[in-house]
């Protein structure tokens with residue numbers, strides 16, 4: 001950011017003083033942080049391949065089988081090829097396992113140098129992990145009857161040099177078929193033929209492979225494409241942020257009819273559009289609830305909000321007459337989920353707040369009203385005032401995890417409160433809808449009160465999942481806090497209950513016991529965990545939020561395939577659905593909004609960040625810097641602490657047309673707080689009208705431009 005001369009003078013003085021005062025503290029980083037906007041040290045964390053054409057990294061040597069010569073030959077094009085020889089089909093199939101070094105997604109192409117003249121077959125199996133790499137793919141895209149291949153991709157190798165593109169289709173009618181797009185890290189290639197492919201391929205012969213490469217089809221997030229970034233004193237957190245962005249990037253792609261999963265999800269209104277998919281290898285259909293996390297990662301990292309907007313608009317266009325919104329295009333837009341119409345409203349609010357997409361909000365305002373005023377009221381039990389699964393059409397409906405629960409589920413009610421309040425804000429921002437805003441706000445408070453009357457379990461201090469109360473779920477407890485249903489005292493007791501009962505070494509489980517489903521107390525979803533992380537930051541428990549991040553993301557990052565974040569984690573840190581589990585799932589990237597919104601501290605409080613809040617919640621992080629894109633230019637933030645947070649400096653550069661609130665932690669109430677060199681606060685006294693104090697923070701309202709606040 002560009003500091004004004006006056007601020008620079010103040011800073012230089014401060015820096016000199018602080019350098020003397022805090023020379024012994026390793027957290028001292030103020031000088032570095034002055035360099036924030038010119039720094040590009042964050043680029044070292046970026047995981048994207050450098051180009052769309054990706055070469056393999058290595059051969060998994062111990063998995064080579066049969067007669068293979070020069071296995072490393074296929075790592076580079078030209079030079080001596082890799083030879084697979086099988087003189088007799090009864091011999092071991094010559095097999096080679098290629099490692100791309102990290103999870104990737106796209107179309108493979110294989111450059112053959114030649115082959116014996118009997119069209120020997122090759123079979124390809126793809127997997128995200130070595131654990132699930134067998135002779136068939138690890139359920140890379142579904143092959144349970146709805147694909148043209150039985151789990152491997154096939155090719156008949158001609159005798160002369162030939163480059164084969166592994167795209168979806170068959171060489172001969174319904175024989176010698178390949179599936180096309182794959183999300184994977186490991187690739188097994190072996191010389192073999194399916195009996196069903198006779199006479200077009202032979203299970204013996206010789207094949208020479210010159211090289212392999214992948215056409216990476218997802219969003220290629222090279223450093224120059226980042227419109228937002230994050231860096232802090234904690235290198236591990238930094239790497240999680242960029243790993244999560246890469247995970248999300250792998251799920252942003254053009255909607256192509258033969259690359260969807262399941263196959264029936266193809267939709268004419270989506271084909272050709274850029275969308276945010278659910279998973280890279282599986283669930284290649286955009287689901288709206290997932291965007292509650294994935295779209296926020298998009299807005300904070302790259303200028304591709306269109307990938308979220310395309311999905312939201314398409315689902316809005318398929319709204320049912322009773323107000324219900326389909327979760328995805330799957331089953332011709334009929335998959336019955338109960339929570340996703342609420343996520344559709346919440347995601348519309350996020351789109352408006354982060355990108356200021358006025359035309360989306362105007363176009364879909366009536367659809368939002370229909371969701372809130374028609375569909376959900378049809379499921380409210382007049383006796384309790386609570387949304388009650390089982391009423392109206394909702395009986396057989398599922399949710400983000402297809403949970404077998406019914407009745408007045410806390411999660412649905414808290415999410416309804418959130419959607420009502422978000423919609424009331426939209427109505428207020430765009431104007432002319434005061435009646436809607438008032439009605440939605442009143443209903444939100446009413447439901448909020450009912451949640452607290454009927455669903456708060458006074459014996460444990462946490463919300464029941466539903467009634468009768470047999471378990472406590474992470475989703476309802478977390479969203480009761482983020483939506484403001486819980487008081488601060490309730491929030492603290494809920495979060496301590498979750499910490500005591502749901503913490504596992506690989507994250508926090510989504511249930512405290514197995515009464516609702518077998519294994520639920522051991523299952524962790526990074527998706528729904530994001531809302532617990534948010535709840536912890538909002539309740540001032542940054543230390544416990546960072547601890548949860550380190551367990552959850554640390555576990556995924558340190559287990560195969562590494563880097564990308566999983567759809568779900570099961571017992572003892574396993575892949576929760578075995579080889580079916582997708583290990584690059586956009587909904588699991590909440591570490592991006594968690595760190596940007598709360599540790600860096602930037603949140604939009606008006607559309608397009610016309611109004612914003614910057615409130616760092618540091619935990620044990622001692623400095624952070626970064627950038628958040630807005631339609632009117634970036635908001636740059638740079639903060640650093642010293643002397644165990646007794647000294648704190650926050651610099652913000654924001655678009656001039658905006659206004660905001662800058663908040664700094666004050667651990668010593670006798671201290672003073674200055675903005676742009678003028679004392680705003682001293683020993684618990686406001687010296688400026690724009691300065692206020694609450695919950696350990698001094699906040700100052702500012703107009704856009706460059707500002708520096710210092711504490712101590």
Ligand SMILES: *[C@@H]1O[C@H](CO)[C@@H](O)[C@H](O)[C@H]1NC(C)=O
Pocket residue numbers: 060061062063130
């Ligand atoms: C083969 O090597 C990989 C490391 O490249 C290792 O993870 C794996 O356990 C080994 N497998 C066997 C069967 O030895």
Ligand SMILES: *[C@@H]1O[C@H](CO)[C@@H](O)[C@H](O)[C@H]1NC(C)=O
Pocket residue numbers: 067069083085087
């Ligand atoms: C292995 O393949 C080579 C050709 O690359 C061939 O000369 C040799 O006979 C084969 N060995 C066996 C045991 O099949």
Ligand SMILES: *[C@@H]1O[C@H](CO)[C@@H](O)[C@H](O)[C@H]1NC(C)=O
Pocket residue numbers: 087088089090
């Ligand atoms: C392959 O080996 C089997 C015995 O293992 C033999 O009967 C057969 O003739 C061999 N085929 C060729 C093409 O050499």
Ligand SMILES: *[C@@H]1O[C@H](CO)[C@@H](O)[C@H](O)[C@H]1NC(C)=O
Pocket residue numbers: 107215216217
């Ligand atoms: C990569 O695949 C995409 C999607 O099929 C295609 O549009 C593009 O042309 C391909 N690029 C190359 C270099 O083959």
Ligand SMILES: *[C@@H]1O[C@H](CO)[C@@H](O)[C@H](O)[C@H]1NC(C)=O
Pocket residue numbers: 148168169257258
């Ligand atoms: C999709 O795949 C089917 C075969 O499974 C093929 O007939 C069709 O042409 C493909 N469509 C496109 C757009 O590639």
Ligand SMILES: *[C@@H]1O[C@H](CO)[C@@H](O)[C@H](O)[C@H]1NC(C)=O
Pocket residue numbers: 382383384385442443446
């Ligand atoms: C609040 O809930 C009660 C039932 O508990 C209902 O009678 C009343 O109409 C509701 N008010 C609003 C504003 O929704």
Ligand SMILES: *[C@@H]1O[C@H](CO)[C@@H](O)[C@H](O)[C@H]1NC(C)=O
Pocket residue numbers: 452453454455456457458
């Ligand atoms: C828990 O206590 C509060 C305050 O006394 C009460 O309003 C609420 O109904 C109680 N919760 C339940 C489930 O009984």
Ligand SMILES: *[C@@H]1O[C@H](CO)[C@@H](O)[C@H](O)[C@H]1NC(C)=O
Pocket residue numbers: 572573
């Ligand atoms: C649980 O996971 C740990 C670490 O991966 C492993 O050492 C242990 O054997 C596993 N225990 C069970 C019961 O699977």
